[in-house]
Amino acid sequence: MNKVPAATLAASVTAALALLSGQAAADGASKEKCYGIALKGQNDCAAGAGTTCAGTATVDYQANSWKLVPAGTCVTIVTPKGHGSLNKGDAPA
Amino acid sequence: MLEIQDAFTRALLERDRPIPPGLTCSNGLRPERRFAIHRDNVVAGLIATLASRFPATQRIVGAPFFVVLARAFIDRHPPRSPVLLEYGKDLPSFVEAFEPARDLPYLADVIRLEAARGRAYHAADMPPLDPQTLAVLPQERLPFIRFDFHPATSMIRSSHPIVTIWAMNADGSKPKPVEPWLAEDAMVSRPTLNVRVHRLPSGGGTFLSLLAAGSPLGDAVEAALSESPNFNLSTNLAFMLGAGVTTAIR
Amino acid sequence: MKPSKLPGRAGVGLKPQHFTAIVAARQPVGFFEVHAENYMGDGGPLHAQLGRLRQDYALSIHGVGLSIGSMQPLDADHLGRLKRLCDRYEPDSFSEHLAWSSHDGVYLNDLLPLPYNGSTLARVAEHIDLIQTTLSRQILLENPATYLSFAESTIPETVFLAELVQLTGCRLLLDVNNVVVASINQGVSPDTYLKAFPLHCIQEIHIGGHAESVDESGAPLLIDSHGSPVSDPVWRLFEHVIDRVGPVASLVEWDNDVPSWAMLRKEAEAAQKILDRPSKTIAA
Numbered sequence: 116m117n118k119v120p121a122a123t124l125a126a127s128v129t130a131a132l133a134l135l136s137g138q139a140a141a142d143g144a145s146k147e148k149c150y151g152i153a154l155k156g157q158n159d160c161a162a163g164a165g166t167t168c169a170g171t172a173t174v175d176y177q178a179n180s181w182k183l184v185p186a187g188t189c190v191t192i193v194t195p196k197g198h199g200s201l202n203k204g205d206a207p208a
Numbered sequence: 209m210l211e212i213q214d215a216f217t218r219a220l221l222e223r224d225r226p227i228p229p230g231l232t233c234s235n236g237l238r239p240e241r242r243f244a245i246h247r248d249n250v251v252a253g254l255i256a257t258l259a260s261r262f263p264a265t266q267r268i269v270g271a272p273f274f275v276v277l278a279r280a281f282i283d284r285h286p287p288r289s290p291v292l293l294e295y296g297k298d299l300p301s302f303v304e305a306f307e308p309a310r311d312l313p314y315l316a317d318v319i320r321l322e323a324a325r326g327r328a329y330h331a332a333d334m335p336p337l338d339p340q341t342l343a344v345l346p347q348e349r350l351p352f353i354r355f356d357f358h359p360a361t362s363m364i365r366s367s368h369p370i371v372t373i374w375a376m377n378a379d380g381s382k383p384k385p386v387e388p389w390l391a392e393d394a395m396v397s398r399p400t401l402n403v404r405v406h407r408l409p410s411g412g413g414t415f416l417s418l419l420a421a422g423s424p425l426g427d428a429v430e431a432a433l434s435e436s437p438n439f440n441l442s443t444n445l446a447f448m449l450g451a452g453v454t455t456a457i458r
Numbered sequence: 459m460k461p462s463k464l465p466g467r468a469g470v471g472l473k474p475q476h477f478t479a480i481v482a483a484r485q486p487v488g489f490f491e492v493h494a495e496n497y498m499g500d501g502g503p504l505h506a507q508l509g510r511l512r513q514d515y516a517l518s519i520h521g522v523g524l525s526i527g528s529m530q531p532l533d534a535d536h537l538g539r540l541k542r543l544c545d546r547y548e549p550d551s552f553s554e555h556l557a558w559s560s561h562d563g564v565y566l567n568d569l570l571p572l573p574y575n576g577s578t579l580a581r582v583a584e585h586i587d588l589i590q591t592t593l594s595r596q597i598l599l600e601n602p603a604t605y606l607s608f609a610e611s612t613i614p615e616t617v618f619l620a621e622l623v624q625l626t627g628c629r630l631l632l633d634v635n636n637v638v639v640a641s642i643n644q645g646v647s648p649d650t651y652l653k654a655f656p657l658h659c660i661q662e663i664h665i666g667g668h669a670e671s672v673d674e675s676g677a678p679l680l681i682d683s684h685g686s687p688v689s690d691p692v693w694r695l696f697e698h699v700i701d702r703v704g705p706v707a708s709l710v711e712w713d714n715d716v717p718s719w720a721m722l723r724k725e726a727e728a729a730q731k732i733l734d735r736p737s738k739t740i741a742a
Contacts, residue, residue, distance in 0.1 A: 119429045124350040124441070128342050131445035135339055138450055166292055166495040167713035168522045168555065168569060169684035170245065170603070171252040172669030183308050187270030188377055193385040194313070194368075209577055210529040212610065216570065217561040230573075230609040233673075234645040241673055242605040242643075245681060249568035257567075287565040290523025290536055291498045330499025333506075359500070401503045 219243065220250055221286060254282045257292050262299070262322045264377035268315065277306060293330050297323055314368035321374050321405065324362040324396040328403045331360035336399035336452030342445075345457075351426030355419050355454040360398035363408070363416060367391045371407040399452020406451055411439030416448065460595035462551040462629055462661045464489050465516055466705035468729035470722055471712060477507045479719035487726050489516035489550065491709050495523045498539050512547055518662065518709070519549040523565065526585045526599070527558035527572040537592050544593050551662060551707070553598035553631045554589070556582070556619065573608035574618040583625040590626065598629050598661055603636040603668075603682035605643050615640075616654040623659045630656065633664035634696050635711070638689070639680040648695055657703050665696050665729060666711035685714035688725060697732050705733040 215228035231239040255278045259266050266274040285298050300316040300323065303309050336358060345353065364370065371392045376383045393413035395406045408416065415432035419425070432439040448454065467488025472480075490511055497504055497519075511517075523536060544552060557569035572578055590597055599622060601615065613621070619630055632655065641648040667686030673679045688696075688710065700706070710725045 119351070119426055119433070121347050121350050121426075124425065124429065125347040127441035127445060128345075128350065130442035131449060132339055132343055134442060134446035135450050138446070166257075166290065166493050166522045166567070167253070167684065168493065168520070169666075169711070169713040170249045170568065170682045171714070172671065172681045172683045172685070183273055183276050185269040185273045185309065185312060187266070187268050187273065188383040189268045189270075189312055189315075191383045191385065192268070192314075192373060193387070195389050209573065209575075209581070209610070212573065212608070213529055213558065213561050213570075217564065217566065220566055220568075220570075221564070231606045232609055234607060234643075235673070235675065235677060237673055237675060239606055241679075245605050246568050246570060250566055253567045287567065288563055290525070290533070290560060290565045291495050291539070292565075292567070293496070293499050328502075330502050330504070333501035360502075398502070401506055 220247055221283075223247055251279060251282060254287065254292075254295070255279065258282075258296050258299070261296050261326045262319055264322055264374050265315065265319050267377045268318065268373070269309070269312070273308070277303070277309065280306065294327065296326075299323070314366070314370060314373055317364055317366040317368055317370045318374050318377075320364045320366075321370055321394050321396065324364060324394075325403050325405065327362060328360040328396045328398040331358075331398060334358055334360075334455045337449065337454045337456060339449040341457060342449070352424045353457045354422055354424050355448075356456040356458065357420050358397065358399065358453055358455050360396070360403075361420075361453040362396050363413065363420065364394045364396075365413045365417070366393065370394055371405060374405065395451065395453060397451045397453045404451060406447065409440065409443045409447055411436030412444050412447065415439065415444050416453070419448075419454075459590060459627065462553075462596050462598055464518055464551045464662055464707035466707055466733065468726040468733060469516075469518065469707060469709045470726045471709065472508070472511065473716050473722075474504060474507060475716065476719040476722065477511075481510065484514070485723065486730065487515070487723070488730075489518055489707060489709075491518040491520050494519050494521040494540055494543055494552075497543055508547065517547055517549040518551040518553065518707070519543065519547065521552065521554040522569070523559060524554050524585075524589065525558045525560040526554055526589070527556060527570070527578070527582055528560060528585075529558075529578070529581055530561065532585050532588060533560060537589065540589075541592055544595070551598060552593060552595060553600055553662060555600045555602060556615075556622075557602045569602055571602060571604045571606055571608070573610040574613040574615060575610055576612070579613065579618060579621055579625075583622055586622060586626040586628050590628065596627060596629060598631040600631040600633050600664070601636050601640075601655075603633070603639040605679075605681075607644065614654065616651065616656065620656040620659070623656060629661045630659045631662045631664060632657070632660040632699065633666075634699065635664060635666040635668055635684075635688070635692050636682060638691050638695060639668050639682045642678055642680050645677075648691070649698075652695065652699065657699065660699075660703065660706060663696065663699065663706050663708040664711050665692050665708060668692075683714055684711045686712075688728075693728075693732075696729070700732055700735070708733060 219225045219227050227243040233239050258278045281302050287295050300319045303316045369386050369392045371394045372386055393408040397404050411432040414435050415428050418428040465488045469489035470487050472490040472492050555569050559566050637651055638648050641651045665688045666684045669681040669683040671679045708729050
């Protein structure tokens with residue numbers, strides 16, 4: 116493995132800083148490129164929920180796992196092996 | 209009195225057990241219905257906690273499936289601390305072995321990504337590295353510098369397009385087929401107050417994991433280049449500095 | 459020992475999603491309350507918000523995880539976290555529950571009931587002593603919402619609480635919603651419970667919503683869900699207490715199905731109206 120010359124690193128640092136200042140000029144738009152920031156409807160605060168001192172009026176979590184298949188958006192996510200969550204022969208829900 | 213709490217705890221955690229002796233209802237009714245309120249509180253509260261930490265996961269599998277998954281996880285891994293901010297950190301490995309989810313090979317990595325977001329959200333506050341620090345460094349020092357990583361930063365290397373899958377389930381948009389199906393390494397950062405999720409540039413997974421492990425810049429570049437011929441140092445440095453994943457150089 | 463010193467006004471539980479609305483203007487609330495365990499991360503937006511609001515408002519920190527009613531020793535790590543949190547924000551009050559929630563290192567995520575007798579009284583008093591010594595402050599202890607009782611109980615809850623005040627110098631947080639929930643579930647009248655309650659020891663009040671269900675016999679069964687507006691019986695009892703004790707810091711609790719800031723504020727304003735009424739303080 117060849118050592119990368121310091122001069123090459125320095126050139127890359129200069130180029131990186133130039134790239135960065137270009138992004139800073141575009142400002143908000145550059146932040147939007149990073150998924151997760153300012154995504155509407157995805158509240159970062161959600162991760163803050165935790166303990167409460169309240170109880171629940173919700174009863175019945177007795178669903179059976181053995182007959183359960185995932186049924187969310189995964190049915191539209193096509194993996195190289197096909198639809199992930201539907202067994203062969205099942206009609207889409 | 210200790211025995212009462214022993215028995216109470218066992219009956220809460222193992223729902224098929226009879227309720228502990230010595231419980232009464234003032235109206236003379238059997239106490240089972242009342243005890244069930246506590247059983248529900250335990251499970252419902254923890255399911256809600258997991259749902260709030262893993263919203264994209266819940267959307268991917270659907271709410272009914274998520275409830276079953278969460279319940280199975282809670283049975284196996286009840287919280288060991290009253291601080292629930294990190295509850296669910298064992299969920300990815302649990303899901304890898306969870307039979308009903310076996311057709312979703314990408315799910316565990318999406319959960320790792322969401323767990324990393326939660327960690328970043330509560331991580332210590334530190335100012336990110338000022339990019340100009342690098343500009344004024346003598347050239348001959350560059351191969352030997354090491355970076356301190358920000359406490360909010362984590363990386364998830366995956367053989368699935370996890371950033372794409374996560375993103376289309378996080379913003380409420382309609383998921384589309386993912387084509388082509390490419391491996392994606394994700395990085396989560398929080399340089400200030402907003403948690404960010406990034407798809408790493410080519411070779412970035414190797415480059416940044418070496419830097420995070422304390423390797424000097426020169427070594428990390430060489431390893432990244434030999435592994436990924438498309439590795440572009442400028443792009444990776446610009447990403448690293450722009451995303452605020454580090455705090456200082458040494 | 460630092461005494462509890464919340465202003466005798468209406469307060470609300472702080473929810474992160476309300477922060478932007480809250481800081482847009484000076485809000486007509488006397489204090490904010492947060493759950494201690496949600497602020498035990500190292501940093502991030504929650505601390506940024508709380509630090510900001512702390513500059514302008516009184517603060518109550520309300521613990522839900524100390525497990526004071528546990529017969530096993532208190533979790534020293536957790537007590538340490540609590541101390542750091544109190545040192546960081548210097549709240550005007552710290553409160554916890556007469557309940558237990560951890561056992562053998564497992565956190566059960568519910569406020570569980572305990573029998574009331576001589577041996578549990580001694581144990582709980584020991585725990586309160588340790589907490590007050592560690593935090594160097596007087597704490598407030600909250601009456602629980604209960605669904606069950608124990609054959610081993612020999613002391614009424616109101617007496618148990620009064621004894622704890624005597625033994626430890628702590629004060630009480632009267633949760634009026636819990637009074638209604640527990641009394642109806644135990645088949646007694648909430649007024650009877652309140653008559654026996656050591657009202658002169660209360661330094662904070664909680665009011666909130668509960669869910670109504672029925673037991674096997676068709677009798678009402680109330681669940682402390684904090685997911686709806688304050689119910690009428692709770693308002694009525696709250697007024698009655700305020701008539702007796704004068705203005706006391708009073709928190710509107712709404713933790714599930716959290717409404718808009720405007721709606722939560724309206725509940726707090728309704729509570730404030732009751733606190734503002736000309737004093738009808740009745741000698742006990």
